[in-house]
Amino acid sequence: MTGLIKDSIPTGGQPMVRAEGVHKSFGLAHILKGIDLVVNPREVFCLIGPSGSGKSTFLRCINHLEKISAGRLYVDGSLVGYRQSGDKLYELKEKEVAAQRRDIGMVFQRFNLFPHMTALENVTEAPVQVKGETKAAARERARQLLDRVGLGDKVGHYPAQLSGGQQQRVAIARALAMQPKLMLFDEPTSALDPELVGEVLDVMRDLAEDGMTMIVVTHEMGFAREVGDSLVFMDDGVVVESGHPRDVLGNPQHERTRSFLSKVL
Numbered sequence: 001m002t003g004l005i006k007d008s009i010p011t012g013g014q015p016m017v018r019a020e021g022v023h024k025s026f027g028l029a030h031i032l033k034g035i036d037l038v039v040n041p042r043e044v045f046c047l048i049g050p051s052g053s054g055k056s057t058f059l060r061c062i063n064h065l066e067k068i069s070a071g072r073l074y075v076d077g078s079l080v081g082y083r084q085s086g087d088k089l090y091e092l093k094e095k096e097v098a099a100q101r102r103d104i105g106m107v108f109q110r111f112n113l114f115p116h117m118t119a120l121e122n123v124t125e126a127p128v129q130v131k132g133e134t135k136a137a138a139r140e141r142a143r144q145l146l147d148r149v150g151l152g153d154k155v156g157h158y159p160a161q162l163s164g165g166q167q168q169r170v171a172i173a174r175a176l177a178m179q180p181k182l183m184l185f186d187e188p189t190s191a192l193d194p195e196l197v198g199e200v201l202d203v204m205r206d207l208a209e210d211g212m213t214m215i216v217v218t219h220e221m222g223f224a225r226e227v228g229d230s231l232v233f234m235d236d237g238v239v240v241e242s243g244h245p246r247d248v249l250g251n252p253q254h255e256r257t258r259s260f261l262s263k264v265l
Helices: 055-063 094-101 121-128 134-150 162-175 196-209 222-226 245-250 255-264
Strands: 017-026 029-039 044-048 071-075 081-085 088-091 104-107 182-185 213-217 230-235 239-242
Touching: 017 055, 029 182, 029 239, 044 222, 055 071, 055 182, 071 162, 094 162, 104 162, 104 230, 121 134, 134 162, 162 196, 182 255, 196 213, 196 222, 222 245, 230 245, 230 255, 239 245
Parallel strands: 044 213, 044 230, 104 182, 182 213
Antiparallel strands: 017 029, 017 071, 081 088, 230 239
């Protein structure tokens, strides 16, 4: 994907993502209970755990789709969603938050494509509307990206004419069209029929090889083992265990991790 991924992806220095004591509550429900973790540039960082453990909530906090209740979250050295003055935090205006989100691509379980737009139009829309790119330039990159995810022959197809795997690949191309420095994947294969999972994971493998920093909430343990650089097992809003995926999956140290993996592997 040379030339299609942002040229300014950092290669060292500060972390791409840093979470410090991140808490999130919805009313009386305490979902995240002090998350501390670091994601380095060019790293594929996998989050696993049972449903309701807080994985997706944490992912949504990274681009301020959910506001954290306490702690600090940084992306590429910048505080997410807030500015700090002295000891106080002040929430950024929506326009400022939107500017931060431009550098963070997100792919959801459901594809969220515009049903009335073709694949090409879905991928072209944000660069034109959000970044002010010319339609010609945005279309050219969209064609390259769709070709890169194996859909060069589907540019004129509408979502209803595509399989679930194809729709998810369009969604990935759409996120990449904004030239993000960080990609968030929230269980991107969970809504797919089993035979379509591989085609989406192949695209994600290619992204990893090209150096894209990725945080992936997944139940695909094979992908985590093969492609991941780091893995965190979360349960009940806390990090239970972390390390290299092959170490955590092959020789878990915590009883809760062993119990979870015995059911999913």
